[in-house]
Amino acid sequence: MAEDKVFLDPTVGWILLALFSALWIGLGVYWGRRNKSFEDHALAGRNVGLALGTATAAATWITSNTTMLAPQFALQLGIWGMLAYSTAAFGLILFAPMAKRIRHLMPHGYTSGDFFRLRYGRVAWAIFLVFTLFYSLTWLVSMAMAGGILLEALAGIDYVWGMSVILAVCVIYTMRGGLAAVIGTDFIQSLIIIVGICVTGFAVLQNVSVSEIHANLTATKPALLDVLFPAAIMAIFNNLLFGLGEVFHNNVWWSRAFAFRDGVASKAFLMGGLVWLPIPVAAGFIALASGALGVAVPSADMVGPLVIAEVLGGVGAVAIFIVVFCSLASSIDSLLAATSDLITEDIWRRLLHPKTSVEGLKRAAQWVTLALGVLTWLVCLPRIGTLATVLFFAGPLVGSMIWPIVTGLYWRSANTVGAVGAMVLGAGIGLYCYFAIGWYVATLIATAVSMVWTLGACAFAKGRFDWTRLKEAA
Amino acid sequence: MHVGWTSDEPVTLTLTDPQGTVRPVYNGTGDGIFLSGLADGDYALGLVGESGARADPITLSVEHQSLSQALWLAGLGALVFLLTVIVILRGTRGEGTDG
Incomplete structure (x- = not known):
């Protein structure tokens, strides 16, 4: 990353940071004032409507990766890379019918951990908790680190200060407001992000035409337009299955399925996925225009800000700063809330203190959110760049959980041997392939192995699951 | 690079x-x-x-990676994805009444 390149005056950067921090914290405190119980705090009273539901699904899935990594994918893997990134929308789109089923089967459920515990027993639940906490914590660390690095690159704000402020703001309003605050702020953040990306796309087209971009790519980067670009072809389904695994297993999405009002979940996830689908394409298009605009790109991960600063000047620098801040906040808050709820419900209540009152659980969730924030801050403090790449190891882990979840929701024949074997074998072989072959096959192989094992276990299963066992009272 | x-x-x-x-x-x-x-x-x-x-x-x-390997992996990915979609859509229609 070109750390010496600053797009925005640091004073302006600090002012924007202070304004948006005050806004999110103020809204978080306001929206959280009615939370009395753990259900209010963790699931917003199970009463979230369609507009907020759609916005939170889209905004949570728009991370700093969507605005920064999608252009990098386009620059490295071309048109296919851009489309490969956008296939992550299928995670939300396919989760839509699953969310309806989840609400139907588990009307009193709180977390995705509840599903694993009730459907497959304690061994599968333990493996799930290890996998999902690894994924969630590495995602959280990578987002917080990205926040510090991006604020430093965009506005010259010191890494430690930028990372600390973003994390502290998200921890405060998530602690105070719970899921209601997360969903409410997501609504505003999603609007800002979408408007920012649309304005940038149109500004690029004001400066250079599609035919000029095509001519420049044909002359200077022909592989980016090649339909048979091998690396890009391999990335398509690996990325798609990574996205499916992330959404299907993680409590970020399950908690929303439980929180949405009856009849809302499937529509909200479907619309959220459709809203998200074109965003990586728009962000990637910005990167493909860099050559035609004469923008020299020193490192792939900065292509988005460089092009935006080129076409929009000072306004663009302010816009990208706000969009990046919103993208980071909308993901960090969701992860903090969903992970703290998972730890509170699955570890605190189910394993350690089953008799805790609803008010006590709410307080426990708030303390867990704070502890998660402090832990993340401590891990991010030394700025070990390679930590962020650990997130990519999670691909085989999340891929191996797709089939146990899907069959567990729809097939009575899905069973513990199938789920445990699918997760252990899929993740193990997938991780081996990650190191032996490359990242671009790891999730795919893990999902394929997990699928074959699950299908075999279901075919040989004698027992049939009783769906009413999932309707455990809170 | x-x-x-x-x-x-x-x-x-x-x-x-x-x-x-x-x-x-x-x-x-x-x-x-x-x-x-x-x-x-x-x-x-x-x-x-x-x-x-x-x-x-x-x-x-x-030197780009092997196209045949890429197409083979894409085929495997398409199969896994298609089967996942089929399980979800059939399950949604039948609401988990197998066996």
């Missing part, structure tokens, strides 16, 4: 493609550039300073 250099003056980086065509890919005071999207073949990179000072040229060989 990232190409970096150190220089006290503005530089021009040129790329010579396998057909021998030379084109500038960078002109300015920066210290690096990201190159991507090149077709298979041998390329030469040349760096010239404003004063005319030249760095030793670098040869760059581009």
